[in-house]
Amino acid sequence: MARRARIELSEAGGAPPAGWRRIEAELPLFGETLHVAADVEDRRGRLADVVPLARALCDRVVAAAIRRSEALGKPVSCRKGCGACCGKYIVSMTVPEGFRLIEDISRLPASVRDEVAGGFAEACTRIARSGIHEALARPAGEADLSPDEQLRVMDEWWAREGFPCPLLVEQACSQYAIRPLKCREFLVTSDPALCGTPSAERVPLPLSVSEALALWAGRIERTQPTQEMFFNLLAWYPPKQARAERTWRAVEMVRGFLDVARELAGAAAPPAAGP
Numbered sequence: 001m002a003r004r005a006r007i008e009l010s011e012a013g014g015a016p017p018a019g020w021r022r023i024e025a026e027l028p029l030f031g032e033t034l035h036v037a038a039d040v041e042d043r044r045g046r047l048a049d050v051v052p053l054a055r056a057l058c059d060r061v062v063a064a065a066i067r068r069s070e071a072l073g074k075p076v077s078c079r080k081g082c083g084a085c086c087g088k089y090i091v092s093m094t095v096p097e098g099f100r101l102i103e104d105i106s107r108l109p110a111s112v113r114d115e116v117a118g119g120f121a122e123a124c125t126r127i128a129r130s131g132i133h134e135a136l137a138r139p140a141g142e143a144d145l146s147p148d149e150q151l152r153v154m155d156e157w158w159a160r161e162g163f164p165c166p167l168l169v170e171q172a173c174s175q176y177a178i179r180p181l182k183c184r185e186f187l188v189t190s191d192p193a194l195c196g197t198p199s200a201e202r203v204p205l206p207l208s209v210s211e212a213l214a215l216w217a218g219r220i221e222r223t224q225p226t227q228e229m230f231f232n233l234l235a236w237y238p239p240k241q242a243r244a245e246r247t248w249r250a251v252e253m254v255r256g257f258l259d260v261a262r263e264l265a266g267a268a269a270p271p272a273a274g275p
Helices: 047-071 095-106 110-130 132-136 147-161 209-221 230-236 238-244 250-268
Strands: 007-009 020-029 032-041 092-094 227-229
Touching: 007 047, 020 047, 020 250, 032 047, 032 250, 047 095, 047 209, 047 250, 092 095, 092 209, 092 230, 095 110, 095 209, 095 230, 095 238, 110 132, 110 147, 110 230, 132 147, 209 250, 227 230, 230 238
Parallel strands: none
Antiparallel strands: 007 032, 020 032, 092 227
């Protein structure tokens, strides 16, 4: 199998390595501009190959949001060992993240991999036994539930069946570096005891990288953008292995992803002041 393209967020100046291309974008964030430069090996890549770039971009967007929140006198309450939100929300992931997470887990040391896989296997069993799939399915000839109706059903199910994330160990994420984008984007300034309630005060983000990645994946695959249930990862992946290996030219993939991120950031940015 041919080696896939490497994609890296460029932090330094100078030219990219031979055989690589640099793709740049300007994202409006909080009235300022975030310059993003990605170095891309000129090969073919898969959806999963863009995820490390998305994670790095997400971390930069979140860091900017934290700085702004603190400047406004609202420090972030989230701390290592809190775990207040883990298990109180249905964690979703994009399709590219699902493909990448399977690879990330497979690269863990055997003992750690077995423990993580065991946690996901238990979660999949509980989800299968809960009846949520039957609640979401529609008989032949009936229209599918709308996204809002699906969300309502999922929220009702989670209120009954909620359980801790498979990656949670002693109230901390055991695989913090590979956690979903939705987890990276969830920060609060309120008391952690309020997490899971309408009173939780979230840190506003000028761009959801999770939303950008989902929208981009939908465009490149020519499907509807989707968010999948993170806890159901091991049951979700097997039917999609061939899909996970589809490739496109990596340079065009990264350019398309950054274009979507710029679109969403621009749509969320306040209009420029005028006369």
